[in-house]
Ligand SMILES: Cc1cc2nc3c(=O)[nH]c(=O)nc-3n(C[C@H](O)[C@H](O)[C@H](O)COP(=O)(O)OP(=O)(O)OC[C@H]3O[C@@H](n4cnc5c(N)ncnc54)[C@H](O)[C@@H]3O)c2cc1C
């Protein structure tokens with residue numbers, strides 16, 4: 001089975017975010033970046049499928065220079081090769097723009113399966129999977145929490161709201177978006193880290209894909225970022241940890257009356 | 260005057276609550292823009308009861324044998340036909356799991372933007388969409404190019420109980436979907452066997468998030484839960500890591516709770532968590548990041564390391580119990 005996994009690099013969950021001067025993006029200096037959470041589960045699912053069925057796992061990211069690190073990490077965990085779509089022309093693409101670029105880059109490879117995370121934790125669009133499936137004319141299923149390979153098709157379990165699930169069959173080749181918790185992502189081994197150094201990371205630019213600025217004009221863009229104003233009057237307790245705790249107990253007992 | 264369509268999601272004729280919330284947003288937009296408002300319903304013979312007395316110009320029943328249950332390929336093809344025939348300025352939907360599955364594909368098919376998971380809009384000559392980014396830590400105003408825009412509204416962005424009333428007319432439209440390939444074949448929907456923990460009845464819940472840092476730290480939180488006579492809840496990552504079984508998870512893919520006390524420890528308060536707990540009577544949040552979205556719903560907030568707070572709270576409660 002030939003599998004491609006898309007991984008986006010995003011700020012680490014612990015990051016304290018600040019907005020830049022023209023309020024169009026965050027200040028990236030000094031931030032720690034990491035692979036988007038659900039993408040790490042998508043990668044693990046691909047590695048597990050390869051281990052049971054054979055084949056290869058190709059990882060791909062579209063992003064600035066720094067994001068090459070997610071490809072190295074994935075190669076160290078066992079992915080076979082990588083594609084790095086990097087070009088100034090790719091900055092600030094919307095989901096459909098990114099999907100057009102990815103479709104050009106991946107289309108020729110004829111993967112059996114393309115896996116993505118269900119949502120990138122930076123912009124939170126939750127769109128790229130179904131859009132890329134449409135661009136590549138592949139069937140898709142989102143929010144997958146279990147996969148089983150049958151003859152020429154997949155049986156997957158899809159998470160739905162309120163504790164509901166659904167089994168869905170989908171013909172191969174197909175595209176899935178993976179929900180967190182589907183497996184236990186591995187850590188890279190020392191051997192894996194050594195092996196990574198000899199694996200291929202193919203650089204791809206807009207020119208390589210024959211795409212110019214005209215193909216890449218977004219239909220939606222961020223006009224302004226701001227810290228959401230607080231609408232609730234939260235009572236913040238102040239002082240040392242001991243003081244805050246005694247105030248809390250007092251308030252829970254006498255104000256909220258929940259003790 | 261233009262046209263505004265709003266998609267109504269239903270399960271066997273029962274309308275999703277979030278669709279009614281989005282419909283309220285659509286009503287506001289229709290008034291602001293002086294547009295007509297049509298509710299689009301797939302796969303029903305007659306209009307759902309929930310729409311019978313709602314302020315709407317019409318209910319459009321889109322019919323085809325393939326539309327009785329959800330499937331992304333049929334829904335995309337059907338809505339593509341509707342958009343072609345109706346030529347609306349906006350298509351509005353709620354941002355449900357189902358919407359996440361097919362609206363992006365539709366947007367790509369008709370080559371128009373989907374602005375997803377919006378919490379509101381601003382109108383000042385043009386329209387600007389407001390949505391959360393970075394898991395709710397930052398808000399964004401989003402602009403789109405001229406032409407049809409597809410918009411999905413977050414659960415809770417508008418209130419269904421504020422829907423204006425009226426008497427919409429009804430129209431049917433048949434679409435032919437027999438040529439659409441059935442590459443995706445949905446099977447039965449099911450629920451997993453219920454676990455032993457029923458958080459919906461709990462008086463007090465202590466919820467742990469990723470901020471607990473380490474599985475071992477759960478020991479002291481379990482002890483605190485015992486002293487406070489409360490059940491243990493959690494955010495999704497804590498379950499994903501295998502630190503607690505799924506039956507403890509609170510949120511859109513876990514349980515919905517409304518205890519008298521909800522004590523959130525190291526939970527950031529992403530929208531998918533908030534929808535499961537925001538109706539609790541008293542919400543306390545302990546988080547070291549003052550900008551964590553959990554403080555948006557908290558009555559009391561402590562900005563501190565939970566590992567410093569929990570042992571002290573344990574001691575204070577023990578002393579109180581001893582008195
Ligand atoms: C379709 C979908 C469904 C989902 N369903 C659910 C669901 O049902 N339930 C759910 O919870 N999530 C759900 N999620 C995930 C959700 O989006 C968030 O990723 C998740 O809720 C974050 O969990 P968290 O708050 O524990 O972790 P984080 O967001 O990583 O937050 C950890 C918090 O702990 C704080 N912290 C760290 N260390 C300390 C310390 N020592 N002391 C005090 N504070 C500290 C940090 O400041 C941070 O705010 C879903 C997501 C999607 C896309």
Ligand SMILES: Nc1ncnc2c1ncn2[C@@H]1O[C@H](COP(=O)(O)O)[C@@H](O)[C@H]1O
Pocket residue numbers: 006007008009036038039060061062063095098115116117118119120121123124125126127128129
């Ligand atoms: N720039 C990118 N490079 C690689 N993968 C991406 C990129 N953007 C999004 N993805 C993938 O698409 C998924 C959904 O992202 P989004 O639709 O942007 O929320 C992510 O979890 C990633 O797997």
